Amino acid sequence: MINTTDFSFRYIGLSCDTKRTMKPNPHTQPQILRRTHPALLALAFLVLLLCVTLVFLFVELPEYSLFWNSLQNAGHTLIMTLLTVSLLTTLLFATNFTEFQKYLVVAVAISIVSAIAEFAQHFIGRDASILDILLNYLGYFVGALLFRAGQYWYHSKPRESIALLSIASVILLATLYKSINYAIVSFLYPPFPVLANFDSYSAIARIHPLENTKLQTSPSPLQWSENSTDVLEMNLSQAMPPGFQLMDIYQDWSSHKTLAFDVFNPHETTIAIRLRIHDALHNNLPQDRYRRPIIISPGLQKITVPLNDVHKLVGTSKRKRNMDMARIVGFIIYAKTHSDQSIYFDNFELE
Numbered sequence: 284m285i286n287t288t289d290f291s292f293r294y295i296g297l298s299c300d301t302k303r304t305m306k307p308n309p310h311t312q313p314q315i316l317r318r319t320h321p322a323l324l325a326l327a328f329l330v331l332l333l334c335v336t337l338v339f340l341f342v343e344l345p346e347y348s349l350f351w352n353s354l355q356n357a358g359h360t361l362i363m364t365l366l367t368v369s370l371l372t373t374l375l376f377a378t379n380f381t382e383f384q385k386y387l388v389v390a391v392a393i394s395i396v397s398a399i400a401e402f403a404q405h406f407i408g409r410d411a412s413i414l415d416i417l418l419n420y421l422g423y424f425v426g427a428l429l430f431r432a433g434q435y436w437y438h439s440k441p442r443e444s445i446a447l448l449s450i451a452s453v454i455l456l457a458t459l460y461k462s463i464n465y466a467i468v469s470f471l472y473p474p475f476p477v478l479a480n481f482d483s484y485s486a487i488a489r490i491h492p493l494e495n496t497k498l499q500t501s502p503s504p505l506q507w508s509e510n511s512t513d514v515l516e517m518n519l520s521q522a523m524p525p526g527f528q529l530m531d532i533y534q535d536w537s538s539h540k541t542l543a544f545d546v547f548n549p550h551e552t553t554i555a556i557r558l559r560i561h562d563a564l565h566n567n568l569p570q571d572r573y574r575r576p577i578i579i580s581p582g583l584q585k586i587t588v589p590l591n592d593v594h595k596l597v598g599t600s601k602r603k604r605n606m607d608m609a610r611i612v613g614f615i616i617y618a619k620t621h622s623d624q625s626i627y628f629d630n631f632e633l634e
Contacts, residue, residue, distance in 0.1 A: 359418035360425065360458045363393055367426025386427060393423045421458070425451045476539060476633035478614070479529050481513045489530045490515065493617060496525040504627060507547045507583060514547070514629040519554070519618050526617025529631065534563075537608040539633040542588040546579050547627040554579040554618065554626055558586075560593055561613035562606050570601040572613070579626065590633075 367389055374385045397419040432447035456463075481487060481500045492498045497518040503510040517525055536542075548554050556579060561572035573593045577586060596602040618626070 357418075357458045357462055359415050360422040360455070363396075363419045363422025364426040364429065364455070366396070367393065367423050368430050371426070371430040389427075390423060393419060418458070421454065425454050428454075476533070478532050478542075478631040478633065480630055481515045489532075491528045491530050493524075493526040493528065493615070495523050496527060498527055503629070504547065504549050506549055507627065509583070510545070510547075510629060512629065514627045516625050516627055517618070518625050520623040524617045524619060526615060529614040532611065532614055533633075534611050535609045536590055536593075536611050536633060540590055541634040542590060542593070542631075543585060543634055544631040545583065545585055545629045546577075547583045547629075548579045548581050549627070550624050551581050553581070554624075556616055556618050556626070558588065559613065559615040559617070560606070560611060562608075563610040563612050564604075564607055565613060570599055570603070572596070573599060573606060576619070587634075 370389045370392060371385060374380060374388060380388070397416050400415075428447045428451040432444045432451065435441075435444035435447065479489065481490075487500055490498060499516050500513045501516050503512065503514045507514070515527070517527065519525055546556075556577050558575045558577060559572060565571055573596050575588065575592075575598060590608065592598070594606050594608050596604075596606055614631075616628070
């Protein structure tokens with residue numbers, strides 16, 4: 284029969300048997316730690332909670348960057364991992380706590396930080412997310428694994444330590460997968476002044492479809508015989524206006540005169556699209572961005588846009604300033620036509 288009072292988790296050490304918990308020997312602790320007053324440990328605990336909460340609330344990353352946006356999401360796990368390791372290390376010398384109680388105290392602290400951070404999202408213009416809370420607890424789990432691995436290593440148990448380090452590393456790599464992927468994408472950026480073509484992995488990864496938009500890269504249509512490379516196909520048969528955004532574009536357009544791109548309409552009817560461009564100072568209002576309607580006739584067209592028009596927001600009513608051409612961050616194309624057909628794009632360049 285299994286003795287439930289002697290049950291313990293072998294690896295992470297959340298033991299319910301207080302006789303088998305690993306309590307530190309005060310005679311082996313460094314002199315400075317033996318003299319540390321419990322009030323100082325409590326103060327350090329509160330300072331850590333405050334610092335992490337401030338990071339969650341006030342550190343802003345550029346939302347138009349795929350890398351930084353993905354890193355911000357992964358940051359929930361990374362910060363909570365560091366916080367967990369720090370708090371468990373702080374509680375390591377609190378001999379009045381059992382091992383299980385220490386992990387429980389840190390779990391409660393993580394819950395408090397998560398609740399405060401998500402509640403405060405409503406007051407600073409962000410949206411609360413259940414996913415963020417799950418990432419916070421994932422960070423707690425990884426931190427507990429790393430801390431326990433350190434304990435095993437200290438107690439000359441390298442096999443158990445390496446096993447826990449391996450598990451924690453796999454989880455962290457999975458969390459950082461998108462960030463690593465987008466870092467590679469940025470490194471493989473097409474040569475300037477090409478904003479986007481669709482022949483490379485880096486260009487395809489930076490295409491962000493708008494809601495309910497079906498996009499795919501494909502060989503150019505047979506009627507577009509002049510183009511031997513892959514192109515972007517956008518399906519127009521959507522309930523909402525379909526479109527796409529180019530992410531992580533080169534920001535400094537100030538030394539160029541024209542934006543140009545190719546559009547191919549394989550149908551016998553015209554297709555209405557709209558081009559939208561904005562800079563880093565964009566206030567999300569229509570009068571603070573450049574918009575241009577474009578009618579795409581049947582066949583191939585090369586669309587050219589004078590960048591001086593973009594700079595002066597030509598065609599934008601009630602404009603109050605000029606566009607900052609050295610900090611262009613938004614480039615969106617969406618269709619104004621709903622029909623069961625497709626349209627093709629390629630070769631977005633500055634001239």
